[in-house]
Amino acid sequence: xxxxxxxxxxxxxxxxxxxxxxxxxxxxxxxxxxxxxxxxxxxxxxxxxxxxxxxxxxxxxxxx
Numbered sequence: 001x002x003x004x005x006x007x008x009x010x011x012x013x014x015x016x017x018x019x020x021x022x023x024x025x026x027x028x029x030x031x032x033x034x035x036x037x038x039x040x041x042x043x044x045x046x047x048x049x050x051x052x053x054x055x056x057x058x059x060x061x062x063x064x
Contacts, residue, residue, distance in 0.1 A: 007038055008035065008038045008039060008042060011031055011032075011034055011035035011038060012035060014028075014031050014035075015028075015031060015032050015035050018031065018032070
């Protein structure tokens with residue numbers, strides 16, 4: 001578990017750096033994909049899923 005969290009943190013840092021540079025290329029996208037897979041296997045996955053679902057519900061309920 002400690003190795004998984006370390007890898008997740010490393011991938012988060014790399015993804016933030018890539019996004020700040022504004023140059024998201026194929027290797028950078030692969031890092032972001034790996035980050036998603038590692039986050040899905042952590043204990044944070046249900047919390048992330050609930051947050052995304054709640055946000056989607058709020059956006060879906062907005063009327064222009």
